[in-house]
Amino acid sequence: MHAFIVGKCYRVVGQLRYMRAVVLKNNEIAFTTEYPLPEPSAGEALVKVSLAGICNTDLELTKGYMGFSGVLGHEFVGTVIGVNSSNKKENDFIGKRVVGEINIPCMVCETCRNMPRHCPSRKVLGISQKDGAFADYLTMPVSNLHVVPDEVPDEDAVFTEPLAACLEVLEQLKITPSNSVAVIGDGKVGLLMAQLMADLGHKTSLIGKHEDRFLIVEELGVETYLPGQMNEKV
Structure with a gap:
C-alpha cells in the first residue's frame, strides 16, 4: 500500500492497529477505541474521516433495518492518506479531501453493465456489508471518491450525500x-x-x-x- 499518515489517531498494539468507532451489533450501539484499523483492498483508498453526518437511516439501522452490524455512518468528508494501487491516477488522490458515493457495485453482474448503483449484490457504506464513517478511518474504492473543491468547507461538504439524493429527483421528474x-x-x-x-x-x-x-x-x-x-x- 502506498500511504503516508497525517495526524494519525490510531494506536498500535503489537502487530495490530486500532481506531475509535461507533459500532452497531445486535441492534445495540457501542463506542470503542479498539476497532481494527481497516486495510484497503486493491483499488481502495484509506480515508481519515474529518466529519460524518447522522442520517435517519442510521437511526433506522439501530432498530434492525437491513440487519446491519458494523460501523455506522454513510455521510462523510475526509482526507485520503493511502491508496492500495500502483495506478498513478488513483495515487493522485493521496492527500486530497474527498466525499464518496456510498453504493459499491460488484461490477460483474448483468445489472452492473448499465445500472451499477442498483447492483443487487452491492455493498453500501455503513448500511450493508461495509463499515461506515463513524470511525477515525474508512476504506472506499477510489472510483467512488470525489475531490472536494478548496473553497467548500468540511461543514458543507459533509452534506454531499443527502444533497445528491435531492438532485436525483431532478433526474426522475x-x-x-x-x-x-x-x-x-x-x-x-x-x-x-x-x-x-x-x-x-x-x-x-x-x-x-x-x-x-x-x-x-x-x-x-x-x-x-x-x-x-x-x-x-x-
Missing part, C-alpha cells in the same frame, strides 16, 4: 422553471430539497411540523406551512 414546488417534510432532506428548489428559481413551499426549522429556508424565500395551513394556497 420533469420540472420546468415555471413550475411551483411543494416539499412535504422538514427533515434534513426536506430542508435541503426546499433550499435546492428555491436556489434553482422555483416558487417553493415547505410543509412541516417543526416551526423552529422554518427559518433555515424562509431566508431563501421559501413559504412555510404547518399541516392544515395551506388550504387553497397550493
Whole structure:
C-alpha cells in the first residue's frame, strides 16, 4: 500500500492497529477505541474521516433495518492518506479531501453493465456489508471518491450525500422553471430539497411540523406551512 499518515489517531498494539468507532451489533450501539484499523483492498483508498453526518437511516439501522452490524455512518468528508494501487491516477488522490458515493457495485453482474448503483449484490457504506464513517478511518474504492473543491468547507461538504439524493429527483421528474414546488417534510432532506428548489428559481413551499426549522429556508424565500395551513394556497 502506498500511504503516508497525517495526524494519525490510531494506536498500535503489537502487530495490530486500532481506531475509535461507533459500532452497531445486535441492534445495540457501542463506542470503542479498539476497532481494527481497516486495510484497503486493491483499488481502495484509506480515508481519515474529518466529519460524518447522522442520517435517519442510521437511526433506522439501530432498530434492525437491513440487519446491519458494523460501523455506522454513510455521510462523510475526509482526507485520503493511502491508496492500495500502483495506478498513478488513483495515487493522485493521496492527500486530497474527498466525499464518496456510498453504493459499491460488484461490477460483474448483468445489472452492473448499465445500472451499477442498483447492483443487487452491492455493498453500501455503513448500511450493508461495509463499515461506515463513524470511525477515525474508512476504506472506499477510489472510483467512488470525489475531490472536494478548496473553497467548500468540511461543514458543507459533509452534506454531499443527502444533497445528491435531492438532485436525483431532478433526474426522475420533469420540472420546468415555471413550475411551483411543494416539499412535504422538514427533515434534513426536506430542508435541503426546499433550499435546492428555491436556489434553482422555483416558487417553493415547505410543509412541516417543526416551526423552529422554518427559518433555515424562509431566508431563501421559501413559504412555510404547518399541516392544515395551506388550504387553497397550493
